[in-house]
Amino acid sequence: MSTEISKMRNIGISAHIDSGKTTLTERILFYTKRIHAIHEVRGKDGVGATMDSMELEKERGITIQSAATYVSWRDKHINIIDTPGHVDFTIEVERALRVLDGAILVLCGVAGVQSQSITVDRQMRRYNVPRLAFINKCDRVGANPARVCDQLREKLRLNSVMIQIPIGLEAEHEGIVDLVRMKAIYFDGEGGEVIREEDIPEELMLEATTRREVMLDAVSEFDDELLEAILEDKVEEEMIHRAIRAGVLSLQLCPVLCGSAYKNKGVQPLLDAVDLYLPSPKDVVNYALDPNNPDEKIPVTNDPDDELLSYAFKLEDGTYGQLTYVRIYQGRLRKADTIYNARTGRKFKLGRIARMHSDKMEDIDEAGAGDIVAIFGIDCASGDTFRSDKCSLTMSSMHVPDSVIDLAIKPKDRKMAGNMSKALQRFTKEDPTFRVKVDPKSGETIISGMGELHLEVYVERMRREYGCEVEVGAPQVAYRERITREVKYDYTHKKQTGGSGQYGRIIGTMSPNEEGKWEYIVKVTGGNVPKEFIPSVEKGFVSCLDTGLLIGAPLDGLTVELSDGNSHSVDSSDNAFQAAARGCFREFYMKGKPQVLEPIMNVVVESPTEFQGDVVGTILQRRGILVGTAEDEGFVRVEAEVPLSEMFGYATDLRSVTQGKAEFSMEFQKYAPVPKDVEEGLIEEYRKQREEKKS
Amino acid sequence: MNSKEMNRPLRVFDKILDGGLGRGNIGVLVSRHGTGKLAVMTTIAIDHAMNNVETLHAVYGKSIDEVRAYDDEVLERMIEPFDLRERAEIMARVERHKQIYVWRSGEFSVERLRTTMGFLKEHAQFTPGLVELQGWPDLNTVSVEEIKDLKSLAVEFDTEIWISGHTHREDCAENEIPPAIESLGDLISVVVALTPEGERVDLSFLKTHTGPPPSGIHLQFNPKTMMIRWR
Numbered sequence: 014m015s016t017e018i019s020k021m022r023n024i025g026i027s028a029h030i031d032s033g034k035t036t037l038t039e040r041i042l043f044y045t046k047r048i049h050a051i052h053e054v055r056g057k058d059g060v061g062a063t064m065d066s067m068e069l070e071k072e073r074g075i076t077i078q079s080a081a082t083y084v085s086w087r088d089k090h091i092n093i094i095d096t097p098g099h100v101d102f103t104i105e106v107e108r109a110l111r112v113l114d115g116a117i118l119v120l121c122g123v124a125g126v127q128s129q130s131i132t133v134d135r136q137m138r139r140y141n142v143p144r145l146a147f148i149n150k151c152d153r154v155g156a157n158p159a160r161v162c163d164q165l166r167e168k169l170r171l172n173s174v175m176i177q178i179p180i181g182l183e184a185e186h187e188g189i190v191d192l193v194r195m196k197a198i199y200f201d202g203e204g205g206e207v208i209r210e211e212d213i214p215e216e217l218m219l220e221a222t223t224r225r226e227v228m229l230d231a232v233s234e235f236d237d238e239l240l241e242a243i244l245e246d247k248v249e250e251e252m253i254h255r256a257i258r259a260g261v262l263s264l265q266l267c268p269v270l271c272g273s274a275y276k277n278k279g280v281q282p283l284l285d286a287v288d289l290y291l292p293s294p295k296d297v298v299n300y301a302l303d304p305n306n307p308d309e310k311i312p313v314t315n316d317p318d319d320e321l322l323s324y325a326f327k328l329e330d331g332t333y334g335q336l337t338y339v340r341i342y343q344g345r346l347r348k349a350d351t352i353y354n355a356r357t358g359r360k361f362k363l364g365r366i367a368r369m370h371s372d373k374m375e376d377i378d379e380a381g382a383g384d385i386v387a388i389f390g391i392d393c394a395s396g397d398t399f400r401s402d403k404c405s406l407t408m409s410s411m412h413v414p415d416s417v418i419d420l421a422i423k424p425k426d427r428k429m430a431g432n433m434s435k436a437l438q439r440f441t442k443e444d445p446t447f448r449v450k451v452d453p454k455s456g457e458t459i460i461s462g463m464g465e466l467h468l469e470v471y472v473e474r475m476r477r478e479y480g481c482e483v484e485v486g487a488p489q490v491a492y493r494e495r496i497t498r499e500v501k502y503d504y505t506h507k508k509q510t511g512g513s514g515q516y517g518r519i520i521g522t523m524s525p526n527e528e529g530k531w532e533y534i535v536k537v538t539g540g541n542v543p544k545e546f547i548p549s550v551e552k553g554f555v556s557c558l559d560t561g562l563l564i565g566a567p568l569d570g571l572t573v574e575l576s577d578g579n580s581h582s583v584d585s586s587d588n589a590f591q592a593a594a595r596g597c598f599r600e601f602y603m604k605g606k607p608q609v610l611e612p613i614m615n616v617v618v619e620s621p622t623e624f625q626g627d628v629v630g631t632i633l634q635r636r637g638i639l640v641g642t643a644e645d646e647g648f649v650r651v652e653a654e655v656p657l658s659e660m661f662g663y664a665t666d667l668r669s670v671t672q673g674k675a676e677f678s679m680e681f682q683k684y685a686p687v688p689k690d691v692e693e694g695l696i697e698e699y700r701k702q703r704e705e706k707k708s
Numbered sequence: 709m710n711s712k713e714m715n716r717p718l719r720v721f722d723k724i725l726d727g728g729l730g731r732g733n734i735g736v737l738v739s740r741h742g743t744g745k746l747a748v749m750t751t752i753a754i755d756h757a758m759n760n761v762e763t764l765h766a767v768y769g770k771s772i773d774e775v776r777a778y779d780d781e782v783l784e785r786m787i788e789p790f791d792l793r794e795r796a797e798i799m800a801r802v803e804r805h806k807q808i809y810v811w812r813s814g815e816f817s818v819e820r821l822r823t824t825m826g827f828l829k830e831h832a833q834f835t836p837g838l839v840e841l842q843g844w845p846d847l848n849t850v851s852v853e854e855i856k857d858l859k860s861l862a863v864e865f866d867t868e869i870w871i872s873g874h875t876h877r878e879d880c881a882e883n884e885i886p887p888a889i890e891s892l893g894d895l896i897s898v899v900v901a902l903t904p905e906g907e908r909v910d911l912s913f914l915k916t917h918t919g920p921p922p923s924g925i926h927l928q929f930n931p932k933t934m935m936i937r938w939r
Binding site for chain 2: 167168170495497498525527606608625626629630633638639640641642643644645650652654685686
């Protein structure tokens with residue numbers, strides 16, 4: 014039986030690396046009785062946290078793949094996606110956010126809002142994900158939840174309001190005060206599983222009362238009845254819950270909870286908050302696309318009795334073969350049903366459906382709208398839509414960032430080539446930001462991704478999961494090139510070599526595309542270029558986009574307008590017009606004054622103020638441009654734009670100049686022209702390569 | 709077209725001021741609330757950055773993201789008429805010559821600005837020739853000593869400093885220097901008033917280096933295009 018939709022919660026746990034989210038997830042599994050013992054992230058017990066199911070994750074103590082799991086709490090069915098915290102894996106976070114209805118933003122009670130929390134919050138905004146904040150590690154020296162709550166307001170511009178305060182901090186952290194119910198909550202028993210409620214300790218009463226007033230003031234904005242009740246001093250618990258929920262659902266309020274997952278404090282009330290305040294699938298509007306009218310967004314119905322519409326957001330190759338994680342937006346998935354892949358048009362018979370509990374699973378017969386489940390043995394790619402034959406909609410595609418770094422790889426042992434190719438095939442299906450190509454010049458296999466660590470992890474996975482050791486070259490940034498001005502073209506492709514000839518003439522303009530996209534505008538009138546050859550011209554130009562003529566790099570967008578041309582009744586053909594477009598590109602591209610572009614990263618460094626000079630030094634040494642600096646209570650946040658080519662090994666340098674007290678995140682910002690001397694060097698290098706090839 | 713040419717009225721602006729506000733001086737933009745002081749100030753700052761003058765946008769009480777988004781919008785509108793290569797070049801030049809510095813907590817003081825300027829000079833090899841100061845001072849409450857200190861900072865770091873001030877309807881007539889600024893005497897070298905005129909804003913020079921404001925030259929600011937032009 015599928016679960017009633019209002020009782021479902023699909024949530025993500027997102028945070029900065031080392032904020033303790035995997036520990037938190039582990040405690041959630043324990044309290045919801047999905048596991049019977051608690052394992053730590055860097056498992057001294059040799060088991061490791063349950064959500065970190067990949068061997069590599071357990072070893073590094075970081076979560077790389079977002080393993081999915083589900084739990085039951087009270088009468089709610091909660092699907093949890095544990096998401097990676099390192100910025101190089103943001104596609105994982107984005108995939109999770111795409112299918113989730115709400116999230117817990119975990120913050121370290123000491124470090125507060127860190128650079129990665131800002132990146133993750135930006136992603137949550139992009140997908141309109143309502144969120145709760147959990148300030149973890151209240152047992153650590155220097156913990157200050159009130160300061161972190163203020164940071165949420167100042168740095169993330171969230172309307173954050175504490176609905177709990179800690180009882181004691183650092184070594185004295187004993188429990189929490191629930192400001193809604195005005196009760197002190199303690200967590201007894203070996204694993205904190207026994208909840209004891211008491212009156213609020215006298216010494217905390219004043220703070221609790223003040224904070225409650227602040228909370229009521231903030232949340233009353235979302236419920237008129239509560240506002241009246243406050244004025245009449247007749248506030249009831251239920252009214253506060255309702256107001257908080259309304260605030261969260263409208264994305265205008267972020268309730269803040271606190272505790273220490275490691276010390277087993279505050280986790281069960283957090284689960285209550287998920288139940289009470291985060292939306293069920295039917296509280297959120299998700300949109301599908303009609304391929305016949307791609308500009309129109311169509312809200313999904315969330316109705317389990319409607320036609321099936323579901324979305325594959327994650328693939329995993331594990332013990333059970335290919336696992337595909339699917340979010341169902343409407344209709345049902347039933348064992349033995351036939352479903353269709355919207356992209357390929359292929360149909361499949363559903364074999365097994367399962368709920369996943371990290372790397373363990375539980376077979377089920379059906380799942381309904383709103384749910385997240387795993388299906389087996391379906392050949393598909395991440396981002397595919399599965400639907401019933403009567404449904405014509407697809408789920409909108411995810412925002413997939415461009416890859417910015419290339420790495421040449423080759424197997425150490427030739428016998429391993431087969432395994433390497435299998436691994437690469439698998440990874441490209443799992444992760445849309447991981448790309449593979451063969452360099453036509455060197456014949457080398459090039460993998461591309463979002464950062465050094467991103468690619469390192471795949472190299473490591475090849476070794477561990479596919480037994481394939483690879484040699485890697487130096488990381489190379491992915492250069493692009495683009496023309497900078499409009500060029501008018503008039504090109505005729507004519508070939509007469511006996512037999513039927515080739516003829517095609519095209520006239521129009523080539524111009525830069527500022528959005529970095531390929532655009533083809535047809536303004537041909539009077540049939541000068543016959544209709545059937547108009548796509549041929551496009552095909553010809555598109556085949557040139559991967560290799561520019563300046564340094565052989567892919568083009569960062571191009572707009573081609575075809576306004577006129579000519580054809581021959583016998584000699585014109587698809588091939589002739591494709592060749593005309595290619596020839597035209599070769600002849601006119603350089604007249605558009607192309608330039609070389611390099612990826613520029615937005616680098617954010619957070620550091621104690623005492624290291625500000627050193628931090629700035631590391632940026633300037635790297636051709637970085639300081640964009641802004643913010644000072645805040647002994648900390649400084651430095652934002653800079655730095656070419657990716659200069660960022661290799663930055664983590665080590667930053668650590669060494671700041672005694673490990675600073676941290677940074679970086680995100681692709683834009684492609685920008687390289688300095689003249691670098692451009693000249695790249696052009697020269699390309700020229701030499703071409704000459705060598707010719708000779 | 710180079711960036712000197714791109715906004716010729718700004719060149720007129722400089723001409724009226726005998727070459728601009730000038731290093732070591734403080735200029736004030738005054739208007740009623742929401743008239744576009746920040747936009748004009750940012751336009752002047754970006755124009756300097758385009759002309760290779762290092763500029764500092766010093767802000768009290770905002771986040772970098774907010775300031776950056778605003779500055780980027782002004783820049784984008786300013787460079788709209790250029791082709792892609794010129795735009796990229798101008799943007800790169802502005803990026804190299806402009807920085808944002810934000811204080812998010814504590815009180816603003818001239819001393820903090822002095823420490824920051826010293827830091828940027830020593831560690832970032834950045835010596836602003838123009839400082840755009842946002843969020844401070846409130847001209848109705850600031851002391852003469854504080855403005856004196858700001859003036860000495862302008863001289864010490866050889867920079868021009870632009871600040872802004874609100875006026876109220878009851879303060880003074882639109883073409884008069886508000887009393888709060890008048891009382892600061894020679895500490896303020898230039899005062900420019902902004903007066904809304906339909907969808908545009910008139911710029912009038914209430915005080916220049918050489919005494920009485922020139923007549924016959926009327927400049928307007930268009931908040932939609934961020935351009936200063938002749939009326």
